[in-house]
Amino acid sequence: VKRVLVTGASGFLGRHCLSALILRGYDVHAVSRAVSREAAPGLGSGVQWHHVDLLDARATRDLLESVQPSHLLHLAWYTEHGAFWDSPENIRWLEAGLAMARMFCASSVARRFVGAGTCAEYSWRSGVCVESETLLAPASLYGACKHALHTVLATYSAQTRVSCAWGRLFLLYGPHEDRRRLIPSVARALLAGEPARCTHGNFARDMLYVADAADAFVALLDSDAEGAFNIASGRETRLADAITHVANYLGRPELLRLGALPAREEPDTLLADVRRLQTAVPWTPRHSLFDGLDLTCDWWRRQSAQVAE
Amino acid sequence: VKRVLVTGASGFLGRHCLSALILRGYDVHAVSRAVSREAAPGLGSGVQWHHVDLLDARATRDLLESVQPSHLLHLAWYTEHGAFWDSPENIRWLEAGLAMARMFCASSVARRFVGAGTCAEYSWRSGVCVESETLLAPASLYGACKHALHTVLATYSAQTRVSCAWGRLFLLYGPHEDRRRLIPSVARALLAGEPARCTHGNFARDMLYVADAADAFVALLDSDAEGAFNIASGRETRLADAITHVANYLGRPELLRLGALPAREEPDTLLADVRRLQTAVPWTPRHSLFDGLDLTCDWWRRQSAQVAE
Numbered sequence: 175v176k177r178v179l180v181t182g183a184s185g186f187l188g189r190h191c192l193s194a195l196i197l198r199g200y201d202v203h204a205v206s207r208a209v210s211r212e213a214a215p216g217l218g219s220g221v222q223w224h225h226v227d228l229l230d231a232r233a234t235r236d237l238l239e240s241v242q243p244s245h246l247l248h249l250a251w252y253t254e255h256g257a258f259w260d261s262p263e264n265i266r267w268l269e270a271g272l273a274m275a276r277m278f279c280a281s282s283v284a285r286r287f288v289g290a291g292t293c294a295e296y297s298w299r300s301g302v303c304v305e306s307e308t309l310l311a312p313a314s315l316y317g318a319c320k321h322a323l324h325t326v327l328a329t330y331s332a333q334t335r336v337s338c339a340w341g342r343l344f345l346l347y348g349p350h351e352d353r354r355r356l357i358p359s360v361a362r363a364l365l366a367g368e369p370a371r372c373t374h375g376n377f378a379r380d381m382l383y384v385a386d387a388a389d390a391f392v393a394l395l396d397s398d399a400e401g402a403f404n405i406a407s408g409r410e411t412r413l414a415d416a417i418t419h420v421a422n423y424l425g426r427p428e429l430l431r432l433g434a435l436p437a438r439e440e441p442d443t444l445l446a447d448v449r450r451l452q453t454a455v456p457w458t459p460r461h462s463l464f465d466g467l468d469l470t471c472d473w474w475r476r477q478s479a480q481v482a483e
Numbered sequence: 484v485k486r487v488l489v490t491g492a493s494g495f496l497g498r499h500c501l502s503a504l505i506l507r508g509y510d511v512h513a514v515s516r517a518v519s520r521e522a523a524p525g526l527g528s529g530v531q532w533h534h535v536d537l538l539d540a541r542a543t544r545d546l547l548e549s550v551q552p553s554h555l556l557h558l559a560w561y562t563e564h565g566a567f568w569d570s571p572e573n574i575r576w577l578e579a580g581l582a583m584a585r586m587f588c589a590s591s592v593a594r595r596f597v598g599a600g601t602c603a604e605y606s607w608r609s610g611v612c613v614e615s616e617t618l619l620a621p622a623s624l625y626g627a628c629k630h631a632l633h634t635v636l637a638t639y640s641a642q643t644r645v646s647c648a649w650g651r652l653f654l655l656y657g658p659h660e661d662r663r664r665l666i667p668s669v670a671r672a673l674l675a676g677e678p679a680r681c682t683h684g685n686f687a688r689d690m691l692y693v694a695d696a697a698d699a700f701v702a703l704l705d706s707d708a709e710g711a712f713n714i715a716s717g718r719e720t721r722l723a724d725a726i727t728h729v730a731n732y733l734g735r736p737e738l739l740r741l742g743a744l745p746a747r748e749e750p751d752t753l754l755a756d757v758r759r760l761q762t763a764v765p766w767t768p769r770h771s772l773f774d775g776l777d778l779t780c781d782w783w784r785r786q787s788a789q790v791a792e
Contacts, residue, residue: 260642265585265635269578276574318638322631326574329627333569 177201178395179243181228181274182250183221186350187290187343190388191247192221198396203241205250229266231273238277246278247395248289251320255354259294259314268319275327279336287331288395291342291402293444295321303342304447305402324402331400339394341405344446347416348384348466349473357467360417361474364426371434375414378443380406383466386459390451399454406446407459419464423471486510487704488552490537490583491559492530495659496599496652499697500556501530507705512550514559538575540582547586555587556704557598560629564663568603568623577628584636588645596640597704600651600711602753604630612651613756614711633711640709648703650714653755656725657693657775658782666776669726670783673735680743684723687752689715692775695768699760708763715755716768728773732780 178195182188183204195202205224226237228250248271252263271289278284294317297309312318324340331338347357356372363370382405390405414432421430451457461469487504491497492513504511514533533550535542537559557580561572580598587593603626606618621627633649640647656666665681672679691714699714723741730739760766770778 262585262589262639265581265639268635269581272574272578272581276571280571312634312638315635315638315642318635322635325621325634326577326624326627326631329621329624330571330574333624 175201176245177203177241177243178245178247179203179205179238179241180247180249181205182248182290183223185249185253186348186352187346187384187388187391188249189350190348190385191249191392194389194392195247195395196220198392200245203243205237228270228274231270234270234274235277238274238281242281242283243278244283245286245395246274246284246288247391248274248287249391251290253352255352259316261315264315264319268323271323272326275323275330279330279334284336286395287327287336287338288391289323289327289340290391291320291324291340292317293342293344293404293446295324295342298441298444301441301443302445302447303404305342305404305450328401337398337400339397339399340402341391341394342402343387344380344382344404344406344444346382346384346387348470351384351470356413357416357420357470358474360420360430361424361471362478364421364424364429365475365478367426367429369429369431369434370417370421371431372417373435373437374433375412375417376442377413377440378410378445379413380409380444380446381411381416381463381466382407382459383461383469386461386466389460390455390457393455393457394451397455403451403454404446404448405451406448407463408446408448408452409463410445411463416463416467419467420471423468424475484510485554486512486550486552487554487556488512488514488547488550489556489558490514491557491599492532494558494562495657495661496655496693496697496700497558498659499657499694500558500701503698503701504556504704505529507701509554512552514546537579537583540579543579543583544586547583547590551590551592552587553592554595554704555583555593555597556700557583557596558700560599562661564661568625570624573624573628577632580632581635584632584639588639588643593645595704596636596645596647597700598632598636598647598649599700600629600633600649601626602651602653602713602755604633604651607750607753610750610752611754611756612713614651614713614759637710646707646709648706648708649711650700650703651711652696653689653691653713653715653753655691655693655696657779660693660779665722666725666729666779667783669729669739670733670780671787673730673733673738674784674787676735676738678738678740678743679726679730680740681726682744682746683742684721684726685751686722686749687719687754688722689718689753689755690720690725690772690775691716691768692770692778695770695775698769699764699766702764702766703760706764712760712763713755713757714760715757716772717755717757717761718772719754720772725772725776728776729780732777733784
């Protein structure tokens, strides 16, 4: 039996992993600090939910002992919009991830650990991030803590029976994204008939539809591949083009205000080389950028309709 | 008031820091899991001892709240001879170090954090380790966990009022070293009139007398220097020469068996560049290699005399 414990399972990425895991024959156990009544129904029937605060090491130990997972898909982290870059909560989640990995690897049934990393582990000066080449020099506490967790896990797993892979995420978008982030804030403004004020958007980014990222994580979990893998589309998108597509799809291009906000200090280009992932596992994104954006707009339209009712 | 909390204060390195801290005017609080009755008397009068298990996060929090240190000299770690390289205990001590640093930095009186790192954070292929140049690529779980702690602390301290330095230790020797390690095992065999079986000893190493390392840590703590610093002599020593000196000093050169043991897989050369430390703080080792070895032999001679009594 392949029994997986998914942390962060009710989150933006985690919720999209559940049905993919069931399809691959996993006995799926999901953990979340609190599953809201509204969110739960759509989240994979056949999933066993556990409500545990992973910052409580004893509760985590009890959870692992009761579930006895062979696979651990560790996605939980502190993700509060804006605050997550530099909050000391990153250190607490690193501590929690270390404790969880240590306890998991000590179990005789443990076989596979896959965790979620970030492009913020890399130095952003390189433009295109390649796992085997790009300097790992996180500028944020978020990147430093994610990087530290992977460094320790990779070294530890090399001396245990548990194999380990690490998926570094770039820019995700899709249903259930935090409403204060780029695509949601633009879509919501336009759906409300209000101007969408943006920066110039002249940034080259790798955008991946969240369900495709979930598929990649599940494919990685279901493989024996070891090490770090960029989880990204491998495509270059100019953010202004993505936003313009959203405005056109929602029929309100006249409300888009590109350049109305000053650009923050961020790299012009932050892209992902995805050859390592594509060589290791049979995965390609199922959604083109425009398909993914259309689905996302449809979802936000339903959300705003529900609110309006 | 400069009030320092020293962790690992009854250990090999820690015990040598206490009087140096008192000399510099610190109000010294020392923590140790258990201070043995035999060890305590010599350990710095004027030091306030706290018996706390730092792997217990609540006890650590209570300790920090009661002591309210402005300075933290964090030396405690898992150091069991042989086992420490790859034990999962390293992960627990990383968790403890993260929690301690997080709680310390959250205090309004916290000003300075200095922690003990290791040459095992570096790739050992370079021969001479230079802080700003040598690749950080730990091959052991010990090195990975130490490196992870520093990575996170350096990033975190940059966004708090607390400044942070990290001392990377190379090969220490001196009184109170674990009796199974190189110099003690040779000295003890010779003092017992038994053959001292060694490898060929054709390894170039940086050897530093432990009291000099303690002085360097205290000088670093008492400065504003930030970042990682090799704490080492800057001298190259062939291990066979050090052992031969010990055998001559103890008057039993005929019992030394260089080459009797197969050499383990370790680098021929592992040396330290110490210019960064020497530029940052006023410190040079007070003991030459032979002086330090003589003092160490004298100490082991007294130990064996006490056992014989």
